[in-house]
Amino acid sequence: IVLFSVNLGWFPSIYDTTHVVTDWDSFMIQLNQMIMPVMVLALQTTAQLSRFTRASMLDNLNQDYVRTARAKGLGEKAVVLAHVLRNSLIPVVTVIALGVPAVFGGAIITEQVFKVNGIGQLFITALLANDLPMVHTVAFIFAILIVTFNLIADVLYGILDPRIRYD
Numbered sequence: 229i230v231l232f233s234v235n236l237g238w239f240p241s242i243y244d245t246t247h248v249v250t251d252w253d254s255f256m257i258q259l260n261q262m263i264m265p266v267m268v269l270a271l272q273t274t275a276q277l278s279r280f281t282r283a284s285m286l287d288n289l290n291q292d293y294v295r296t297a298r299a300k301g302l303g304e305k306a307v308v309l310a311h312v313l314r315n316s317l318i319p320v321v322t323v324i325a326l327g328v329p330a331v332f333g334g335a336i337i338t339e340q341v342f343k344v345n346g347i348g349q350l351f352i353t354a355l356l357a358n359d360l361p362m363v364h365t366v367a368f369i370f371a372i373l374i375v376t377f378n379l380i381a382d383v384l385y386g387i388l389d390p391r392i393r394y395d
Contacts, residue, residue: 240260268334268341277327289308329373
């Protein structure tokens with residue numbers, strides 16, 4: 229915030245919730261003020277995911293099925309995309325399934341820092357006002373997100389690895 233908002237003046241430090249999008253210029257203003265909160269939420273997750281994907285790909289490059297595919301005459305691009313990437317995505321799906329709810333949890337703090345009205349702001353306001361039904365509702369929504377993304381991960385396991393079947 230200090231570097232990009234205060235020193236350089238590129239982005240606003242606080243999200244203007246009263247701004248209404250009516251034309252292209254107002255849309256660009258809205259997009260400009262969304263960059264900082266989105267980057268805060270996305271950069272850490274993206275960096276972690278890319279490092280994990282790279283490590284998984286490097287582990288799978290030395291497997292026997294990769295040598296077999298190369299021995300059969302498949303090109304390097306086909307080997308990497310069809311065999312290595314597909315098998316490397318299995319553990320990555322787990323990281324994504326656990327990381328998406330963490331992004332929603334991080335949104336609670338990010339919305340407070342940038343003064344964005346969202347579910348995190350609603351949760352904090354309800355906590356401070358001792359509005360227990362709203363706190364329970366938001367917590368329940370987060371629980372549903374966690375269960376939903378774990379279900380999606382389980383379905384993707386079956387798609388990515390045909391050996392994994394749920395009878």
